[in-house]
Amino acid sequence: MSAPPPIPASARRAESPHPSSPAPVAGRRRARDTGRPGVLWAVPGLLFFGLFAAAPMVLVAWLSFTSWDGLSAPAWSGTENWSRLWSDPAMHRALRLSLLLTLLSWAFQTPVALLLGVWSAGHQRSRAVLSAVFFLPLLASSVALALVWRSILDPNFGLAADVARWLELGDANVLGSQRGALLAVAFVAAWQFIPFHALLYQGGARQIPRSLYDAASIDGAGTVRQFFAVTLPQLRNTAVTSSVLMVVGSLTYFETVLILTGGGPGSATTIVPYLMYETGFRAFDLGYASAVATSLVVVATGVSLLMVRLTGFGRMRSTREGM
Amino acid sequence: MKTVPPATAPPPSRHRPLWRRANIPAGAGAALWLAIVLIPLYILVSATLRTREDYLERGALALPTAPSVESYRRVLAGDFLTYLFNTVVVTAACAALVVVLAVTVAYSVVRTRNAASRRVFQLFLLGLAIPSQAVIIPVYLIITELNFYDTLAAVILPTAAFALPVGVLILVGTMRDIDEETYESMALDGAGPLRTLLNLTVPMSRAGIATVGVFSALQAWNGFLFPFLLTQSRDTRVLTLGLYDYVGEFRVDVPALLAAVVLSVVPIFAAYLLARRQLVNGLMGVGGR
Numbered sequence: 001m002s003a004p005p006p007i008p009a010s011a012r013r014a015e016s017p018h019p020s021s022p023a024p025v026a027g028r029r030r031a032r033d034t035g036r037p038g039v040l041w042a043v044p045g046l047l048f049f050g051l052f053a054a055a056p057m058v059l060v061a062w063l064s065f066t067s068w069d070g071l072s073a074p075a076w077s078g079t080e081n082w083s084r085l086w087s088d089p090a091m092h093r094a095l096r097l098s099l100l101l102t103l104l105s106w107a108f109q110t111p112v113a114l115l116l117g118v119w120s121a122g123h124q125r126s127r128a129v130l131s132a133v134f135f136l137p138l139l140a141s142s143v144a145l146a147l148v149w150r151s152i153l154d155p156n157f158g159l160a161a162d163v164a165r166w167l168e169l170g171d172a173n174v175l176g177s178q179r180g181a182l183l184a185v186a187f188v189a190a191w192q193f194i195p196f197h198a199l200l201y202q203g204g205a206r207q208i209p210r211s212l213y214d215a216a217s218i219d220g221a222g223t224v225r226q227f228f229a230v231t232l233p234q235l236r237n238t239a240v241t242s243s244v245l246m247v248v249g250s251l252t253y254f255e256t257v258l259i260l261t262g263g264g265p266g267s268a269t270t271i272v273p274y275l276m277y278e279t280g281f282r283a284f285d286l287g288y289a290s291a292v293a294t295s296l297v298v299v300a301t302g303v304s305l306l307m308v309r310l311t312g313f314g315r316m317r318s319t320r321e322g323m
Numbered sequence: 324m325k326t327v328p329p330a331t332a333p334p335p336s337r338h339r340p341l342w343r344r345a346n347i348p349a350g351a352g353a354a355l356w357l358a359i360v361l362i363p364l365y366i367l368v369s370a371t372l373r374t375r376e377d378y379l380e381r382g383a384l385a386l387p388t389a390p391s392v393e394s395y396r397r398v399l400a401g402d403f404l405t406y407l408f409n410t411v412v413v414t415a416a417c418a419a420l421v422v423v424l425a426v427t428v429a430y431s432v433v434r435t436r437n438a439a440s441r442r443v444f445q446l447f448l449l450g451l452a453i454p455s456q457a458v459i460i461p462v463y464l465i466i467t468e469l470n471f472y473d474t475l476a477a478v479i480l481p482t483a484a485f486a487l488p489v490g491v492l493i494l495v496g497t498m499r500d501i502d503e504e505t506y507e508s509m510a511l512d513g514a515g516p517l518r519t520l521l522n523l524t525v526p527m528s529r530a531g532i533a534t535v536g537v538f539s540a541l542q543a544w545n546g547f548l549f550p551f552l553l554t555q556s557r558d559t560r561v562l563t564l565g566l567y568d569y570v571g572e573f574r575v576d577v578p579a580l581l582a583a584v585v586l587s588v589v590p591i592f593a594a595y596l597l598a599r600r601q602l603v604n605g606l607m608g609v610g611g612r
Contacts, residue, residue, distance in 0.1 A: 037516035039439040041431035045424035045487060046443060052462060052484030053450055059461035070463075116356060119349050130353060132599070134360055139591045139602075141545035143563045144584045147570065148367050151577050152383060159366060159383040191359070199603065223346060252454045255547050259567065273456045280460055281552055290460050297457040304452075 057297075063290035070284045081291040091292065093267060094275040095299070097182065098251055101271055102303075104186040105193075105250040106243060113194045113242065117201025118231055131202070135195045142192060146259035149188045150175075153260070178268035181261045185269055189256050193249060197242045204238030205231060240311045244304045251300045272296050371395065371582040378577050394578035398586060401572075402557060406565035407586075410544060413478050413561055417543035418536045420483040425490030425535050426528075430520055432491070433498040434506075444495065450488035455481070459552055466553050477553040478561060482546050486539040493538070497531030498524060534604040537594075541602075544591065562587045 064081055068074035085091050120131035137145060152159045155173040164172035174180040208231065216226045254273045257263060263270040263278065270278070272292060280289030370378055371394050372387035432444045462481050463472075471477040501524065509519045525532065547563040554560065560568070566583055573580045595602050 036434050036510075037427075037431050037520070039431055039435050039437065039443065041435075041516070042428045042440065042443045045428035045491070046446070048420075048424055048480075049447065049450060049484050049487050051465065052481045053453055053458065053487070054446070056458035056461035056465065057453055059464065060458055063460060063464070074464075112356070115349075115352060119353055127353075130357060133357065135603070136364065136592075136595075137360065139541075139595055140584075140588045141547060141563050141566075143545075143547050143566050144587055147566055147580060147584050148363055150570075151370070151581060152363060152366060154577075157379050157383070157575065157577060159362075162382045162384060191363070248452075248454065252456050254456055259570070276456065276460075277552075286460055286463075293457045293460055297454065300454060300457075301452065 060290050060293050060297075063287060064294045065287075066290075067287040068290075070286050074287065077287060081288045084288065085291045085295065090267065090270070090275060091272075091295075094270050094272045094292075095295075097269065098271040098273075098299075101182060101186055101253065102247055102250040104183070105189055106246055108186060109190045109194050109197055109246055110239070110243065112190070113197035114201050114235070114239070116194065116198040117203075118205045118227070118235075120198060121202045121205035134198065137192050138195045138199075142255035143259060145192050146188060146256045149184075149191070150260055153184060175261055176265055178265060181265060181269050185253065185256055185260055188260060189250065189253050192256075193246070197246060200238055200242045200245075201235060204235045208234045236311075240308065244307055247303055247307065248300050251296065251303070272299070367581050367584060370578050371585050373578055375576050375578055379575065394576070394582040395586070397576070397579045398569075398583045402560070403565065403583060403586065405558070406560050406562045409475060409560060410562040413475055413482070413546075413550075414540050414543040416475075416479045417483045417486065418540040420479070421486045421490045421539035422532060422536050424483075424487055425494050426520075426525065426532065428487075428491050429494035429498050430516075430524055432495050434516075434524075444491070447488045447491045451492065453485070455485050455548055459548060462549070463552060471553075473554050473556055473559055475554075475559055478546070478550045478559075479543075481549050481553070482543050483539065486542045489538060490535040493535050494528060494531050497528040501527045533601050537598075537601050537604070541591070 063074055065076060065078060066074035067077040067080070116134060120127055120134065151157075153174050155161055155164075155171070155176065158172075160172040160174055164170070174184050212230045212234070213226055216230050221229055251271075252273055253271065254277065257269050257271060257274045258277070261269040263274045273296065276289050276292040276296065279292060280286045366383050369385075369387050370383065372390040372392070373381075373385070374391060374393060377385070377387075377389075428443065428447070432440050466472055466477045466481070471480070505523060505527075506519065509523050514522065545563065546561075547567070550559075550561045550564045551567070554564070566587060569580050569583050573583075591602075
């Protein structure tokens with residue numbers, strides 16, 4: 001697995017901008033510099049990225065101060081959208097639901113992904129084969145998976161109907177109840193994203209030095225003890241990475257909600273991105289929707305910074321200290 | 324990861340590390356998860372081989388006793404092939420754009436050592452954190468201003484832009500591993516930046532380039548938000564959007580709906596069988612957005 005390198009490599013470069021040989025031979029010096037591309041080589045990529053990703057980041061903040069219906073030009077409206085946002089019960093509810101969904105997703109996905117990842121890090125043949133199956137959901141789009149689950153959860157013709165009959169539950173309409181719909185979204189998203197996080201944990205677990213397990217087993221630790229004393233602490237950094245991605249990911253579930261519940265019943269699953277979609281592209285109140293979108297960025301960034309700070313990940317302590 | 328030589332091995336064999344012997348609770352947990360993964364996949368495939376009436380009558384789990392490909396035929400009789408074609412175009416264009424741009428950006432970042440190139444890299448690192456939904460409204464504005472609304476370009480351009488940061492990050496990592504000496508000998512031969520890139524850097528970073536290509540292709544193949552909000556007519560519809568549309572079109576024809584789902588994922592499953600390593604690397608390109 002070619003893990004992308006972390007930032008420090010660039011920081012290292014920063015300390016020695018130029019080779020510090022005091023009097024480089026002229027020929028060598030020329031050899032070093034001919035054949036080097038200039039920063040101009042980055043310009044096409046930069047322009048492209050700037051136009052479709054970076055500039056929109058700035059634009060969305062500007063649009064949140066305008067009133068715009070998508071047809072005429074956006075008109076400056078000052079802080080109107082923001083004061084409306086501040087006191088909008090729909091927004092409060094969406095924010096609460098988003099945070100609740102994020103919490104549910106984290107609480108469900110982390111333990112399962114951790115166990116699956118550690119399990120699949122083993123080198124047995126059977127584990128390799130089963131892991132290949134486990135990771136299948138990763139390949140399909142959110143739309144495809146949401147459609148499969150929509151069919152399964154269909155109260156009349158889906159598996160849900162059969163299960164309700166076997167268990168003699170009166171009602172199979174999971175998606176029709178407020179709590180059921182939110183749980184269903186959380187479950188389907190977990191089913192889809194657990195393999196990704198399991199892969200992260202698998203990579204982390206495979207990097208734990210074997211000697212730690214040998215030492216633990218000399219000390220008489222059994223499998224379970226080894227898991228808690230060696231595996232878990234060693235996976236700390238992986239857990240933070242996975243959690244941050246999970247939190248930012250679950251703040252932005254959209255397809256699953258759109259297809260599974262359409263934000264309903266009522267507004268029981270209208271999470272922030274869905275509210276933005278409804279306001280912007282259904283009600284064509286794009287200025288207000290921009291304010292919703294901006295607040296989504298603020299919340300997502302805030303939550304992930306907070307997590308990084310709280311877990312001390314910012315200090316990037318190595319789990320291999322003293323080895 | 325080799326077996327410990329007998330001299331240092333712990334004498335009692337019950338203290339072997341976790342992956343050495345069967346672990347029953349772990350096995351049971353894995354079996355449970357296997358069921359959770361396989362039952363939906365079973366329903367997905369088996370339903371498509373049954374008729375609509377059979378599915379409605381005998382429920383989701385029943386075996387396809389008289390398999391028929393009727394539902395596939397129904398899907399293929401519609402606009403499915405148009406959607407597939409559009410998706411193929413979008414995927415190929417995205418992968419090509421991202422690979423070319425990420426290679427040039429990463430090459431410049433790795434080989435130009437000055438403040439400007441470090442800034443460029445930092446900007447792309449920041450770009451990793453931008454969620455596409457947060458900027459969809461301004462992207463919509465830009466796309467309509469450029470008169471690209473409802474064209475395949477409207478899907479390709481933003482999708483590629485959002486895959487670019489990950490591509491740059493992966494390729495900067497790969498290209499840093501190429502030795503300075505090799506570059507110097509190229510330079511002594513009088514090679515300019517373009518020749519160095521094509522004859523040295525690109526061949527040496529094939530693995531990274533493959534990963535970037537697969538990552539961006541997957542993003543494009545599975546992407547929904549951009550096509551959903553930036554195109555509207557049938558001629559520009561991509562597969563994911565087509566699937567979403569089938570919900571209305573097929574209503575209770577679950578076998579046909581699921582047949583469309585199967586057809587849309589078959590190419591990726593085939594790629595998974597052929598090139599699992601590259602695909603997994605591509606998937607893990609960072610971020611589960």
